[in-house]
Amino acid sequence: MVLDLQHAPDPREDSLGFHAQLFAGSDAWLLAGPGDPTNKDLYFGFVLRQLYVSAHLEILGEGGFDLKVGRTPSYLGYESYQAPMRQLYSMSYQWFYAEDGCDTGTWGTWHANDSWDLTAGIYLGSNTFFELRGDAPCAVVQALRKRDNSGSNYQACTIVFGDQAIGQGNSALLEGKNQVVIEYRHQVPLSEQVSQVLQINVGRSDEVLGNHHGVWYGLLGANQWTATDQFHWQGRYEWFNDNGTRTDFDTDYFAGTIGALWMPRKAMMLRPELRGDIAGVPAFGVLGDPNRKRQQLTAAVDLVFTF
């Protein structure tokens, strides 16, 4: 369950805003990071996933400059942890193993012109709530080129670097020094009915899992076909390579997901999906069961109510 309170700054004049988001449930348990309340009940966590103040300043040209201070979501990745704002119920390997979560820090975005937004920020390590993770703060820079004003036609290149800069909450991801991730995201509409996003993520790390050198890279793509205003077909496909420092298995992963998004009411949506995962080694199974498999098939459905 999520309760969201916000007041956005007006992009047409000097103004202030804020955003506070209470996040509860199993996702909140999974995504809790340093500084967040923790408990042993994996069905229920409770965190302040976003808590920041923001400002829009009419400086440095007509587009102005935006500033955020506090805890905000990552600049990496097209997928959102927020249920109503994502394509499918499940998420990609990149999202969980190669991106950061909601970080505490400060970020500035210069709207250089109608096409280009340039962002730079510094934060206290991946997915923390006002607590330093690692030996030093991390940094992010992003160049984003909008091809039009639709919000679905753009290219973005993002670089994140620092100690413990990457990871969503898995214990194996809590380590790592001198981490660097470079991500390129390309979202273009293929037609009026078909959207597509492609995302490349490459990362490395020192001193992860003892004294191991971590390397990972992957290619992720997703398409959406809009059948009607209420019904969309969804597809996602991914290849992810890990040398054993992100997922605990030194192997390649391939995943394909097909699904649908149906919104019978404005405040309600249903998302069924069928997903297949294949790995080069027996990586799939359940915790505590030594019986592992190289393939995994999941069928999932979720129901979202918004208010």
Added chain:
Amino acid sequence: MLARTIRWTAVWAFAVTASPWSSADEDRDPLDLSKASISESNASLGPSIKPLPAWISGWVDLGYTASTVGSGRLLVEPRPNHLGNEFLLN
């Protein structure tokens, strides 16, 4: 456990959809892949946030994941639905 979860979720779902102050945010339409596909920190990309005044919103998410590898905490993927053959409430 399952019956209690379903019952509790149904109460929540009814409360949030039938409440007089329920107002799904038009600018946050989850059907729009342009919103679902862009890092939500990139507020510059579109009107995903309203200007004035402050407002309260939220959501409830209930899901079930069936898995061929068994029941319990799934290794590696999928995420965030990380429990096989179980309901989750978010």
